Amino acid sequence: MHADEAAPRIRLIGVVSVTRGDQVVEVSRSRQAAVLAVLALRTGEFVSREALLRAVWGDRAPESSVGNLHTYISGLRRALERGPRDRHVLRAEDGGYRLCVPAEHIDALEFRRLSGVANLAWSEGDATGCLTALDFADELWLGTPLPGAAGPFAEHERSRLERSRVEGRGLRVEALLGSGQPERAAAECVGLVREHPLDERLATLFGASLFRSGRVDDALAELVALRTRLRTELGVRPGPEAVRLHEEILASQEREAPGVQPRRPAQIPHRPWGFVGRSRELAELAQLTGRTGQAVVVTGHAGIGKTATAVEFAHRHRDAFPDGQTFLNLRGRTAEDVLDHQVRAFGIGARDLPAATKTAQLSAFLAERRALVLLDDVTDLAQVRQLVEGHGRSTVLLTSRYRFSGAAGLRRVPLTGLAPETARDLLCGAAPSVYGDPSLETVAARCGYVPLALRAASLRLGLDPGGFARTSCAGLVEELDDDTIGWDALAVDDDAxxxxxxxxxxxxxxxxxxxxxxxxxxxxxxxxxxxxxxxxxxxxxxxxxxxxxxxxxxxxxxxxxxxxxxxxxxxxxxxxx
Known part of the structure; x- marks a missing residue:
């Protein structure tokens, strides 16, 4: 084991604690937690006793603070140092202290580093890298930073970390928009704007996400609500970004007013991570869609890879649909929601017309064009019947856990488990070190060769999300066979x-x-x-x-x-x- 791997791990987000191996010591005393925070956030640096006193008690530290500081340091040393090798983790130096813990073992510092990586990736135009870094940063965010820690330093750092968290969530929205995922961006914004109603940047991003998703009326309503909040609460007007977006939306409505002004939407989500196999099914989808348009459902049980296969097909054959590609997840949606989404996405001037008229206009529109309508997670054919029966030259591609056997004219591409060799490739995607492991095939079989379960197993084998040692193939098989663990062994990213x-x-x-x-x-x-x-x-x-x-x-x-x-x-x- 490397020296840095043997070092303690310090959590400051969601809880203040010290972890050594499988031993966790929670630091619940408010001033002691503040002392640990000062030393941890300045790990490797000398911190004078006077600086610690000011950080924890302020400029008017009581006489008892010096004695209390010694008591807190002694308690922290017991938590940080478990043997002779650890005597220099928390050093007492002339007039102060120095904590020697690797920065990557301190969650708040790692969170800051990952936030910086995300910002750099976005500045270089790498939306995927930005989102990946933000995902890892989010895994560290377990709740309020420095909970219970007292003093001016803790208050300042708590606000700083929370501000960085909000900025990161806003950056995620920008990256989702930049990678052509406006609906996911809009979903991210809902809670953000509710929590920070006076944050103009977040509200403007929400409006942009709604607009890019084809929800023009909702976007305008959000910008109007922002203007009202700013005027009522702060006495100010929206800034230039919000004004420009408002003008862009109004201009788009003016272009639509004389009649139909078609758009070419590009709403397909980002290509699925680690996609492997499915060559036969992708070829079948290409054959079925052909040139004449078709309604097709990719069907199979949960986790089998229906959405990933459909999205991969859409990316590979984007040029076959020059008149646009729309995407909508149908969980909780009505047939009217689906219809409204399509007419807005394609720019059909039918928003205020009766449903029957909108259906007729959409059918006529799709009949003359080569577009792809991808509707994900259909649970009831009634949600999409008007599209399945009226797609014309365009292709309507559904994903569903159901076969819809009674639907005339709907072709089916069923998915089952991956081939064993493909499943092994997926397992090795995030864990190349396990290639050739004799237990790899057993892991794949325990996962039923199902992509979502294989992905979770791959992360357990190859990543270190909890800060502990990676799991071996044999160890994972043992956990999967253990009645007391079972499915929880695959509980990474909630996949299992x-x-x-x-x-x-x-x-x-x-x-x-x-x-x-x-x-x-x-x-x-x-x-x-x-x-x-x-x-x-x-x-x-x-x-x-x-x-x-x-x-x-x-x-x-x-x-x-x-x-x-x-x-x-x-x-x-x-x-x-």
Whole structure:
């Protein structure tokens, strides 16, 4: 183990604590937490006793402060130094102290570093690098900085870190806009503007996100609300950025007023991270969409990679849709929401018309053009029926956990687990060091060759999100087989629980007969059975909770079986063995 890896880790965000190995010491006394904060945020530097007293007690430190400081230092030394090798972690020097802990072991300093990396990446035009750095910074943000720490230094640093956090969240919105993801940017802004209603930059970014998403009326309403808040609360007017955006939106409305002024939207999200395989399915999608337009659904159970496959297809074939590409996640959306999004995105002047008229105008518009309409996570065909039945020369591409077998004219591209060699490639994407490990195949099998679970396993094998040692393949298999850990072994970026939630949502909607059959079929690992024509089997097939095996036979997918037996219908989180 390297010396810096053996050093203690100090948390100042969400909690003030010292971690040595598996031992965590929380620093709950307000002044002692403040002393640790001063030394940690100046790690490697000499801090005089007088500077510490001023930082913690202010300019009028009581007489007892010197004795208290010695007491606090002694307590911190016990938490920081566990043996003879650690005697120099917290050094007493002539007239002061010096903390010797690597900066990367102090969460607040690492947060600042990652924020700087994100800003540099954005200044160089690298939106992806910016978002990646912000993602890592967000993992460190567990709550209020320096909670409970007292004194002027703690107050100043708390405000500084919180300001940096808000700036980073605003930068994320800018990067999402810069990478063609206005709807994600708008979603990021909702909570930000609610928390900081007088922050003009954030409100302007929110307006821009709404406008780029085709929500022109909402964008105008947000800018009007900003003007009202600034005038009422601060007595000022909006600055030049907000004014320019307002003028741009008004100009776009004037261009639309005489009639239809089509736009060519580019709303497809960023290409999926670590995408591998699916060559056959991508080729099938290309063949189905062809030149004449088609309605296609990419279907499969939760976590199988439906959205990633559809987005990858859209990027690879962007030139085949010169009249624009729209994207909308349909969770919680109505058919009217879908219709309004499309007419706004394509610039069709039909916002205030009845739904039937808007549908007719949109159908006529798409009939004459080659556009791609990507609708993600469709749960009810009624949400999209007007598009599926009226796409003309354009392509309507859906993703869904359901097959929609009764929909005439809707072609299906079903997804199952990845090929074993492709699954190994995905596992090695964030963990190249495990290539060739004899337990790698077992990890892939435990994950059911499902991309979302494989991605979570890859992060466990290759990254260090919690500040501890990386997990080995054999260690991860042992955790997955442990009834007390199971699914929690893959709880990185919430991927594993996302699979659980997705399968749970579908299972909860099943009839009692279908649920009972699913449990019964799941109790025999890997066994195939003859398809029959019962209503329960048809219901399970429709929800992608069964997959084809040998001709005329089927089976329960590995992860579905594991979720059913260990969690979804019985209350636990155990993976199958």
């Amino acid at each position: 629980t996302s699979v659980l939630r997705g399968i749970e949502e579908v299972c909860r909607a099943l009839s009692a007969q279908a649920r009972e059959l699913l449990v019964r079929l799941s109790e025999v690992p890997g066994e195939e059975f003859d398809w029959d024509r019962t209503r329960a089997v048809a219901e399970l097939r429709e929800a992608n909770l069964l997959e084809p095996g040998a001709p005329g036979r089927g089976r329960v997918p590995v992860l579905v079986r594991g979720c059913v037996l260990g969690g979804v219908l019985r209350g636990g989180r155990r993976l199958p063995r």
